[in-house]
Amino acid sequence: xxxxxxxxxxxxxxxxxxxxxxxxxxxxxxxxxxxxxxxxxxxxxxxxxxxxxxxxxxxxxxxxxxxxxxxxxxxxxxxxxxxxxxxxxxxxxxxxxxxxxxxxxxxxxxxxxxxxxxxxxxxxxxxxxxxxxxxxxxxxxxxxxxxxxxxxxxxxxxxxxxxxxxxxxxxxxxxxxxxxxxxxxxxxxxxxxxxxxxxxxxxxxxxxxxxxxxxxxxxxxxxxxxxxxxxx
Numbered sequence: 001x002x003x004x005x006x007x008x009x010x011x012x013x014x015x016x017x018x019x020x021x022x023x024x025x026x027x028x029x030x031x032x033x034x035x036x037x038x039x040x041x042x043x044x045x046x047x048x049x050x051x052x053x054x055x056x057x058x059x060x061x062x063x064x065x066x067x068x069x070x071x072x073x074x075x076x077x078x079x080x081x082x083x084x085x086x087x088x089x090x091x092x093x094x095x096x097x098x099x100x101x102x103x104x105x106x107x108x109x110x111x112x113x114x115x116x117x118x119x120x121x122x123x124x125x126x127x128x129x130x131x132x133x134x135x136x137x138x139x140x141x142x143x144x145x146x147x148x149x150x151x152x153x154x155x156x157x158x159x160x161x162x163x164x165x166x167x168x169x170x171x172x173x174x175x176x177x178x179x180x181x182x183x184x185x186x187x188x189x190x191x192x193x194x195x196x197x198x199x200x201x202x203x204x205x206x207x208x209x210x211x212x213x214x215x216x217x218x219x220x221x222x223x224x225x226x227x228x229x230x231x232x
Contacts, residue, residue: 015038017159019056023080029044029047050079055082057080060075096191106194113137113150114200116142117199117201118169120194130163133165134164134165134184137166
């Protein structure tokens with residue numbers, strides 16, 4: 001289930017996940033079927049709807065027949081995201097906040113790293129479609145090899161590269177605005193994928209400073225002394 005189910009049919013979501021991940025590429029029906037794992041009939045029917053609505057634009061690509069290069073050039077129909085579509089930015093944002101990025105990333109972190117990850121953010125995407133993530137851990141640090149393997153697997157599912165920053169909750173609390181990560185975190189459009197309390201991960205125990213510890217001990221001794229002096 002996706003939060004975008006009321007807007008997009010499952011076939012539309014699968015195709016848009018591929019197309020939004022490569023907005024500058026012109027993809028054939030066969031390539032879209034391969035990447036989306038939809039059958040050819042579903043791809044053809046869904047693309048007709050998306051092209052007709054203006055979300056996609058189609059072109060004719062010239063290529064040499066593979067079976068017989070001596071034959072005349074053939075033409076293959078390809079489709080591409082139409083950035084001029086009136087709702088392009090809004091629909092792309094909805095896709096990123098749901099089926100195309102946020103939901104799969106959130107599901108992966110909650111299932112595989114629920115004991116270590118306390119917060120997570122989708123910082124954004126670059127012009128090539130690479131997603132940048134900030135993952136925050138608590139007492140336990142995620143296993144680096146496990147995190148790398150999980151992100152590589154997810155990258156194939158999303159058809160995107162992932163750039164992942166893993167930091168401690170203490171580092172997050174101390175990020176300064178001039179810090180590159182701090183600047184990205186405070187930029188508009190950042191999406192919080194996992195909030196505090198949504199996983200089983202525990203925050204690190206607070207370290208009590210020497211002066212604070214001494215004050216607590218002095219207060220305890222003062223109360224004990226006052227209690228003793230009041231006895232008869």
